[in-house]
């Protein structure tokens with residue numbers, strides 16, 4: 615007969631990570647949203663419809679990062695790629711490479727795809743153009 619409940623105290627088993635991890639997840643998601651929106655504003659594509667794409671991407675990554683809190687630092691790069699994919703269907707390539715003056719217009723890509731400190735990189739020229747969230751300074 616095991617009574618439910620705790621033998622010794624009200625605290626239950628184990629240590630909960632506490633609300634610090636929750637708030638750091640929220641911070642990571644909030645930062646990711648702000649960074650990607652900043653890049654969209656830099657390209658003057660931050661229309662209401664597109665802002666909602668960002669919201670959608672952040673909402674999906676919220677679930678992802680809740681499953682894997684260690685990935686909180688990767689969320690900005692992932693949201694940037696999610697939004698890039700969503701825009702490709704509805705709007706076109708984003709963000710267009712600002713460093714190659716000739717040739718076919720092409721989009722920058724996020725590097726690393728899954729890692730901290732994401733940057734926009736031109737794969738044709740090999741140039742690291744700007745950190746995600748800092749494209750505005752490069753236009």
Ligand SMILES: [Zn+2]
Nearest residue numbers: 711714736738
């Ligand atoms: Zn380029």
